[in-house]
Structures are given as structure tokens and as C-alpha cells.
Amino acid sequence: MLATGLLLVAAMLVLNGYVTNVAGETQAVPLAVDNPSPDLERARRGGPVLNLTGGKPASARLPARTVALTFDDGPDPEWTPQVLDVLRRHDAKATFFLVGSKVAQYPELARRIVSEGHEIGNHTYTHADLAAVPAWRLRLELSLTQRALAGATGLHTTLMRPPYSSTPNTITVPQWDSLRTAADQGYLVTLTDLDTKDWSHPGTDKIASAALPERGRGAIVMMHDAGGNRRQTVEALDRALRELTARDYRAVTVTDALGMPSAHQKAGDGEQFAGALFSFAQRTSGWFAIALSWVLFAAGALTLARLAFFAVLAMVHAHRTRGGRRRKGRAPDWPAPPPVTVIVPAYNEEAGIQATVRSLVTTSYPGVVEVLVVDDGSSDRTAELAAALGYRNVRVITKPNGGKPSALNVGIAQASHEILIMVDGDTVFEPATIGHLVRQLADPAIGAVSGNTKVGNRRGMIGRWQHIEYVIGFNLDRRAFELLDCMATVPGAIGAFRRSALVALGGVSTDTLAEDTDLTMALCRAGWRVVYEEKALAWTEAPTTLGQLWKQRYRWCYGTLQAMWKHRGALVERAPFGRRCLGYLTMFQVVLPLLAPVVDLMAAYSTAVGDPLPVVAVWAGFVAVQAMTGWYALRLDGERVSALWVLPLQQFVYRQLMYLVVIQSVATALLGVRLRWHTINRQGTFNSSGTSVGELSVPASR
Structure with missing residues (x-):
């Protein structure tokens, strides 16, 4: 009984630690000596959407006057609803690259994103740097996210964006290897044309300006709806959409912009049940960890x-x-x-x-x-x-x-x-x-x-x-x-x-x-x-x-x-x-x-x-x-x-x-x-040892 109980407690602690990046935490890999392969050189010069499933990498760019707004690291209970409200006011659609652990934590937000006609993509389960983890961890990160999406929305996605990524010309050799491994799982890798760097809080004006393509070009724009205070992002999004409308741009999802079939695929009943069960286990582990912390403190x-x-x-x-x-x-x-x-x-x-x-x-x-x-x-x-x-x-x-x-x-x-x-x-x-x-x-x-x-x-x-x-x-x-x-x-x-x-x-x-x-x-x-x-x-x-x-x-x-x-x-x-x-x-x-x-x-x-x-x-x-x-x-x-x-x-x-x-x-x-x-069993301490009661007495100084 004790072993079973401790095993369950350990499992919940490990799950919560994994989700919160306490266990298995990763950080961006520092730049190493750059020795790119010909395929990587070609990808760096190509578009932001990469198909690496064939013998040679292929990429695609968005057509003119088309923008695909993308949001990373969500969903977030405070900022994702505000982003969705802004998008709805401007009748715009976007693509949300969701972190699986947050989908499991806030499944209702994932459902709202889908119900309002937006697109979802895979952004790993714990926001792990895929270039810093072994292949089994990479596959686990993507698989768990698909499971969380299935439990929350009943859908899978074919889009994937790795954390700590940006435009194609910034791909490092380790990142390239991880992208190839992800492509083997059937994903379409989606990077960006315009990185607003809103995570650094440069100010509303700079974020809005960075989200606007030049000379009528199409672009995938990277923003964030989680990971910190996103007040500037929400304000910049509203300002950027007004300007895009004035420039006769259309704001659509990534697959709509490329004229591709939807990235959404219906998950099986078993996958949906397993995903819902896993999401419940994650939430339970979080509640348990918090409760346990307070109990141990008390x-x-x-x-x-x-x-x-x-x-x-x-x-x-x-x-x-x-x-x-x-x-x-x-x-x-x-x-x-x-x-x-x-x-x-x-x-x-x-x-x-x-x-x-x-x-x-x-x-x-x-x-x-x-x-x-x-x-x-x-x-x-x-x-x-x-x-x-x-x-x-x-x-x-x-x-x-x-x-x-x-x-x-x-x-x-x-x-x-x-x-x-x-x-x-x-x-x-x-x-x-x-x-x-x-x-x-x-x-x-x-x-x-x-x-x-x-x-x-x-x-x-x-x-x-x-x-x-x-x-x-x-x-x-x-x-x-x-x-x-x-x-x-x-x-x-x-x-x-x-x-x-x-x-x-x-x-x-x-x-x-x-x-x-x-x-x-x-x-x-x-x-x-x-x-x-x-x-x-x-x-x-x-x-x-x-x-x-x-x-x-x-x-x-x-x-x-x-x-x-x-x-x-x-x-x-x-x-x-x-x-x-x-x-x-x-x-x-x-x-x-x-x-x-x-x-x-x-x-x-x-x-x-x-x-x-x-x-x-x-x-x-x-x-x-x-x-x-x-x-x-x-x-x-x-x-x-x-x-x-x-x-x-x-x-x-x-x-x-x-x-x-x-x-x-x-x-x-x-x-x-x-x-x-x-x-x-008595040893006869006072009979066999020869010790007298007086020898054991408390010192007189007491």
C-alpha cells in the first residue's frame, strides 16, 4: 500500500514537474560552428513553410496582399481571449501554435479557438527546445500535444512550429536536424517571415510596425498570446489589423493563405478519450502539487x-x-x-x-x-x-x-x-x-x-x-x-x-x-x-x-x-x-x-x-x-x-x-x-553487564 501510494505521488510530481519544466527543462541551444548542408542552405533561402518529407526540402511563401497572423505559446486564460476578441472585431482569422500542457490546462480556450474558425498548430508539450533534446523526447513532445488537442477539441493538426524559432535564415544546424525529425512524423514546419519580437516588450508602435509587410508582399507574422504580459501585443494587433485592412490585406490562416487543405484532422474516439484522461491527470497533478506544497508547509x-x-x-x-x-x-x-x-x-x-x-x-x-x-x-x-x-x-x-x-x-x-x-x-x-x-x-x-x-x-x-x-x-x-x-x-x-x-x-x-x-x-x-x-x-x-x-x-x-x-x-x-x-x-x-x-x-x-x-x-x-x-x-x-x-x-x-x-x-x-x-527478547542489561543502578544515575548537578 505504501509503495503504491508513493508511486502515485511520484508519478504526479514527475508529471507536474515535466509540464512546468521543473523536470526535463530545456533552454535554447547556443550557436555552434555553422557548417550547413546544401539542403539547409536551400531552406534558409526559401519560404517560411517547409515540407521536409521528400528527398529535397520544399518551401512556400504566401501570396501578395495576404497575411497569416500566428500566435505562439498559448493558450493563456488572460491574453488569448483578448486576442480572439480583437480578431473577431476585425473579422480576421489566425493560426495558434499551442503548447500542449496549456491546452490540457485550459481546454475551453482551445475549443474556443477552433469554434471561431481559427487554426491550431503544434508548439510542443512543454515549450522544449527541440534542438536540445534527443529524438525520443522530440517525438514525445509532439505526440503529447496531439493527445491534448484530441482531448480538448477532438482534432489533430499537421502544422508544427518549434519553440525558439524565427525566420528561415536563422535556422541552425541542430535546429535543422530536429526539423527533419519532426517532418518524419508528418508535420508541415511553419516558421515566419516577420518576427515582431513582442516577447521583448519593445512597445506597441514597434510591434505593430513589425507586423506589417512591405510593398504588398504576403507574410506569416509571429506574435505571442502567452508567456508574460501581452498588453502591448493586444494593442498592437488591433492597430496592425486596421492598417492591414486599409492596405487591402486579408488576414487568414496559414493553410487558407497557401490554398491547402485544412490542417485539422478528426481524432478517433479512443484518442479523444485518452487525451481527455491525460489532460485530467495533468490538471490533477497540478492541483495535487499545489495542495501538497501547502500541506507540507503547514x-x-x-x-x-x-x-x-x-x-x-x-x-x-x-x-x-x-x-x-x-x-x-x-x-x-x-x-x-x-x-x-x-x-x-x-x-x-x-x-x-x-x-x-x-x-x-x-x-x-x-x-x-x-x-x-x-x-x-x-x-x-x-x-x-x-x-x-x-x-x-x-x-x-x-x-x-x-x-x-x-x-x-x-x-x-x-x-x-x-x-x-x-x-x-x-x-x-x-x-x-x-x-x-x-x-x-x-x-x-x-x-x-x-x-x-x-x-x-x-x-x-x-x-x-x-x-x-x-x-x-x-x-x-x-x-x-x-x-x-x-x-x-x-x-x-x-x-x-x-x-x-x-x-x-x-x-x-x-x-x-x-x-x-x-x-x-x-x-x-x-x-x-x-x-x-x-x-x-x-x-x-x-x-x-x-x-x-x-x-x-x-x-x-x-x-x-x-x-x-x-x-x-x-x-x-x-x-x-x-x-x-x-x-x-x-x-x-x-x-x-x-x-x-x-x-x-x-x-x-x-x-x-x-x-x-x-x-x-x-x-x-x-x-x-x-x-x-x-x-x-x-x-x-x-x-x-x-x-x-x-x-x-x-x-x-x-x-x-x-x-x-x-x-x-x-x-x-x-x-x-x-x-x-x-x-x-530481553538481554539482561542490569543483571549481566555488571552495571549498577548507581552507575546509571543522573549526575548530582541536576
């Missing part, structure tokens, strides 16, 4: 605004919490440390379960701490290793496998205390973490507290990328979410809750694969406040391979989509939580990631067909803004800012992986596929 602006806004909110949050100011409605501290139950749901966590339990038991929290390890039908030694530690305040509960939510519900039911802390089986706590979490719950309005999750195994590139993401994308955001009262997720790795609040909600729901997001949204909708505690540190083991990372984020993203859909009713509730939280998630976690592949495609396309410097400059600007935000987030979290060196590299693998996960999750949800729980 996406970029929103992304930058989000970074700036969240950085400011994080600054405010840090000032309030570190400056001693109380949170909104915060009650006094606990009169005595309340007892706490820590629930550890575990499935095949033998690699890290002992380190997790040790960190919970060796806490500096002065109150009673009960630890419940709920083994969810593990097939390894998780329960055995947890029980082997022999701590009195640790109880191991075994149950058949039912998923993490069911394990948490068993722990909630078995808990002895009102304050509950939930922690994953691959996570270790700092000694002071439990105390920091419990401190926030002294406020009776707070139902849950999100801790500060950090990546413990950050030595490899994938670990470093996740470390940056956790600090910038998770912990920095949660500061802003608290101030906006729209916390979306208390992470399963570290969170504190009121047991009574969870019981009132019916426990942890099994409806989604993101039980932490689902639970947090339910708490917020029930009127509880959810806050963030930066000092409550938990070190988690992140996936170490791209495959494992994909599985984890796929489940997270799919589960978040499930939770958003489940709680969509919050959008119409009186409290602002739904509109803020779901609106934010929809825009920045769904819509913008879905556009990310198109951004990359646009960048690659722009680099390939144009100047790469603007693309590089925009990319560097975004990275710089992210780096500044990351610098502040790392400083705020007491981390080394040297970790930012991986940020530019993150744009080429990690970023693509994250948006592909979103695309797959959205596709899975739309197709109605039920995703199963994906388990992650």
Missing part, C-alpha cells in the same frame, strides 16, 4: 511551533517544580509516609527480574513497601528467580498467561495498600524513586503520577537513538502535558496510582494493546489529574535490534490508535482533555507521520531535478531546531548534551522506521486486523 510550521511551544511549557514546568511553587490544588505533604504496593507484571523476564526486584527492595523510601511479582504464565524461570531472592516483603504470584492487563489486575486485587506503583519487569528504580512518586499523591486531586523513564542500554546506535527520543519526545512532552491537563500516557515502566481510582474504573482494561494509555485516558476522563515527576527515575532496557524495536513500537502505536478510538467520546465532553489530548495525538502521532514519506519523496525529487541546496538548507534548519530543543531537554534532565551527535543520523534510519510503524498501524486498524501482543 506540517513544517506545526512541527516547529510544537517544538517551540513545548520547550516553553517545559521551562515553565521546571521553574514551578524546582522553584518550590506548589502545583495547582496541591495539598500539604503526607503527615507520615504511606505504605506502598509495587506491582511487577512479568512474562519471560528472567534476564532482568532480579535486578528489578532488588532496586525496589533497596529503596530509600521510609514507609512500608510491598512488592508483588505477578508471573503471567512465563515459560522461563522468572517466578523462580524472583522467589529465590528471599526478600520478606516480596511476594510472587503465578497465574496462567492472560496478558499484561490481567497480570496488573491480579496485582491490584492482591495489593494491601492504597498507593500502587507499577513497574515493568525489565526496569530498575533509583533508591529515591518511590519517595518522589508518592510525594505527588499527597494532593487528593491527583490520581496518577508519571515517572521519568530513561534508557539503560544506550551504548549502541539504536540505544542512543532511543535515549534521545525518550528525553526529547517523552519526558519533555510530559512536562507540557501536565500544564495542559492532557497527559496521554503514564508509562508502564514507571507509574504511581491510587488503588481506589483504579477499582472505580474496573481495573486495567484489556480492550487495547496500550493498556497504560487506555488507563491514563480513563483516569483523566474520570476527573483525576495526572502529573509528571522528573525526579522519579526508572531505567529500562530498550530493544537492541531494529526488528525488536519495530515490534515494540508497532504494538505501542496500534494500541494508542485503539485507545484513541475507544475514548473518542472525550472530544464532546465538557472537560478540555479530549480535545487537547486526542487532537494532539491525531495531528502529531498520526497525520504528520503519515505525511513523512511524502516529505522524504519531495526532498529526493527536488534534489534530483533541481538545486539541492534549498533542500539541504531546510533539512539542516529542522535538524538545528531539533538540536536546540534536544540540548535544552538534555540539560533539563541532567544528561550529557554530547549525545546529540547522533541526531542528524537519526533522520536517515530511525525516523523512517518510526513513520513506517505508524503507517502499518493505521493500515492494520483500517483493515480490521487484530494485532497480537509482541514480546521483546
Whole structure:
């Protein structure tokens, strides 16, 4: 699905780029050493209408007192109608050499030209210099124009005028070769006797004077009805026609002037349909390119605004919490440390379960701490290793496998205390973490507290990328979410809750694969406040391979989509939580990631067909803004800012992986596929590496 979508987008971009001369742009070929053949010499001395289909070139001139007014580069929605109006007032006929892409864009103008008795000719599809393109491109330019004419007017034409041409005596050797190739396609090449050079805007008087033949001679006159401001051309045309009438000239089409059959040939029904379809595709590509440009501009602006806004909110949050100011409605501290139950749901966590339990038991929290390890039908030694530690305040509960939510519900039911802390089986706590979490719950309005999750195994590139993401994308955001009262997720790795609040909600729901997001949204909708505690540190083991990372984020993203859909009713509730939280998630976690592949495609396309410097400059600007935000987030979290060196590299693998996960999750949800729980293979970072929790602690300077 993604490949098909990107292929369609690329096709529309290429088509629009080709039409607008962004892709395949040509310019007039500079003059080379002139070494003309005898045929070219003969053509230079001949008339403006060339028949090159025979063995020797033949040319023709117009009879006396006859003028064929010709207009190049149209049709144009502003100037072509004015030219046609002038011609109609003077009862004159003309020949219009039309650019195929403009015919496709303005088919009604092409139809008007034909309906008013004028003649049409082929002026290539993109106004390409035929002397500068290979033979296949030349044939394509002429063929596409015929197709556009067939779709718009139902006609083909036998007349052709190459762009950047003038009188016969100006034909260069490269141009001559291209004219011969065009003649092989059955075209009658039409140049000019009088080139008004109106494209240079010399003034109305000079254009009108240049359009008048001398001493009663016949002439083909070249003018333009598109390609810029043609006010002077329109005025000069009116003046020239009055003068031609006074001189007893007749203004007719090229073929009428030469007494030839009409250049128009009826196109077949299939050709007309194909031409109309191609013209519609061109117009659609143009609309798509414009719309896409605005969408990408809006996406970029929103992304930058989000970074700036969240950085400011994080600054405010840090000032309030570190400056001693109380949170909104915060009650006094606990009169005595309340007892706490820590629930550890575990499935095949033998690699890290002992380190997790040790960190919970060796806490500096002065109150009673009960630890419940709920083994969810593990097939390894998780329960055995947890029980082997022999701590009195640790109880191991075994149950058949039912998923993490069911394990948490068993722990909630078995808990002895009102304050509950939930922690994953691959996570270790700092000694002071439990105390920091419990401190926030002294406020009776707070139902849950999100801790500060950090990546413990950050030595490899994938670990470093996740470390940056956790600090910038998770912990920095949660500061802003608290101030906006729209916390979306208390992470399963570290969170504190009121047991009574969870019981009132019916426990942890099994409806989604993101039980932490689902639970947090339910708490917020029930009127509880959810806050963030930066000092409550938990070190988690992140996936170490791209495959494992994909599985984890796929489940997270799919589960978040499930939770958003489940709680969509919050959008119409009186409290602002739904509109803020779901609106934010929809825009920045769904819509913008879905556009990310198109951004990359646009960048690659722009680099390939144009100047790469603007693309590089925009990319560097975004990275710089992210780096500044990351610098502040790392400083705020007491981390080394040297970790930012991986940020530019993150744009080429990690970023693509994250948006592909979103695309797959959205596709899975739309197709109605039920995703199963994906388990992650643990490496035992905190057991096997010999690294202690203290060695991973945030520097004291924080």
C-alpha cells in the first residue's frame, strides 16, 4: 500500500514537474560552428513553410496582399481571449501554435479557438527546445500535444512550429536536424517571415510596425498570446489589423493563405478519450502539487511551533517544580509516609527480574513497601528467580498467561495498600524513586503520577537513538502535558496510582494493546489529574535490534490508535482533555507521520531535478531546531548534551522506521486486523553487564 501510494505521488510530481519544466527543462541551444548542408542552405533561402518529407526540402511563401497572423505559446486564460476578441472585431482569422500542457490546462480556450474558425498548430508539450533534446523526447513532445488537442477539441493538426524559432535564415544546424525529425512524423514546419519580437516588450508602435509587410508582399507574422504580459501585443494587433485592412490585406490562416487543405484532422474516439484522461491527470497533478506544497508547509510550521511551544511549557514546568511553587490544588505533604504496593507484571523476564526486584527492595523510601511479582504464565524461570531472592516483603504470584492487563489486575486485587506503583519487569528504580512518586499523591486531586523513564542500554546506535527520543519526545512532552491537563500516557515502566481510582474504573482494561494509555485516558476522563515527576527515575532496557524495536513500537502505536478510538467520546465532553489530548495525538502521532514519506519523496525529487541546496538548507534548519530543543531537554534532565551527535543520523534510519510503524498501524486498524501482543527478547542489561543502578544515575548537578 505504501509503495503504491508513493508511486502515485511520484508519478504526479514527475508529471507536474515535466509540464512546468521543473523536470526535463530545456533552454535554447547556443550557436555552434555553422557548417550547413546544401539542403539547409536551400531552406534558409526559401519560404517560411517547409515540407521536409521528400528527398529535397520544399518551401512556400504566401501570396501578395495576404497575411497569416500566428500566435505562439498559448493558450493563456488572460491574453488569448483578448486576442480572439480583437480578431473577431476585425473579422480576421489566425493560426495558434499551442503548447500542449496549456491546452490540457485550459481546454475551453482551445475549443474556443477552433469554434471561431481559427487554426491550431503544434508548439510542443512543454515549450522544449527541440534542438536540445534527443529524438525520443522530440517525438514525445509532439505526440503529447496531439493527445491534448484530441482531448480538448477532438482534432489533430499537421502544422508544427518549434519553440525558439524565427525566420528561415536563422535556422541552425541542430535546429535543422530536429526539423527533419519532426517532418518524419508528418508535420508541415511553419516558421515566419516577420518576427515582431513582442516577447521583448519593445512597445506597441514597434510591434505593430513589425507586423506589417512591405510593398504588398504576403507574410506569416509571429506574435505571442502567452508567456508574460501581452498588453502591448493586444494593442498592437488591433492597430496592425486596421492598417492591414486599409492596405487591402486579408488576414487568414496559414493553410487558407497557401490554398491547402485544412490542417485539422478528426481524432478517433479512443484518442479523444485518452487525451481527455491525460489532460485530467495533468490538471490533477497540478492541483495535487499545489495542495501538497501547502500541506507540507503547514506540517513544517506545526512541527516547529510544537517544538517551540513545548520547550516553553517545559521551562515553565521546571521553574514551578524546582522553584518550590506548589502545583495547582496541591495539598500539604503526607503527615507520615504511606505504605506502598509495587506491582511487577512479568512474562519471560528472567534476564532482568532480579535486578528489578532488588532496586525496589533497596529503596530509600521510609514507609512500608510491598512488592508483588505477578508471573503471567512465563515459560522461563522468572517466578523462580524472583522467589529465590528471599526478600520478606516480596511476594510472587503465578497465574496462567492472560496478558499484561490481567497480570496488573491480579496485582491490584492482591495489593494491601492504597498507593500502587507499577513497574515493568525489565526496569530498575533509583533508591529515591518511590519517595518522589508518592510525594505527588499527597494532593487528593491527583490520581496518577508519571515517572521519568530513561534508557539503560544506550551504548549502541539504536540505544542512543532511543535515549534521545525518550528525553526529547517523552519526558519533555510530559512536562507540557501536565500544564495542559492532557497527559496521554503514564508509562508502564514507571507509574504511581491510587488503588481506589483504579477499582472505580474496573481495573486495567484489556480492550487495547496500550493498556497504560487506555488507563491514563480513563483516569483523566474520570476527573483525576495526572502529573509528571522528573525526579522519579526508572531505567529500562530498550530493544537492541531494529526488528525488536519495530515490534515494540508497532504494538505501542496500534494500541494508542485503539485507545484513541475507544475514548473518542472525550472530544464532546465538557472537560478540555479530549480535545487537547486526542487532537494532539491525531495531528502529531498520526497525520504528520503519515505525511513523512511524502516529505522524504519531495526532498529526493527536488534534489534530483533541481538545486539541492534549498533542500539541504531546510533539512539542516529542522535538524538545528531539533538540536536546540534536544540540548535544552538534555540539560533539563541532567544528561550529557554530547549525545546529540547522533541526531542528524537519526533522520536517515530511525525516523523512517518510526513513520513506517505508524503507517502499518493505521493500515492494520483500517483493515480490521487484530494485532497480537509482541514480546521483546530481553538481554539482561542490569543483571549481566555488571552495571549498577548507581552507575546509571543522573549526575548530582541536576
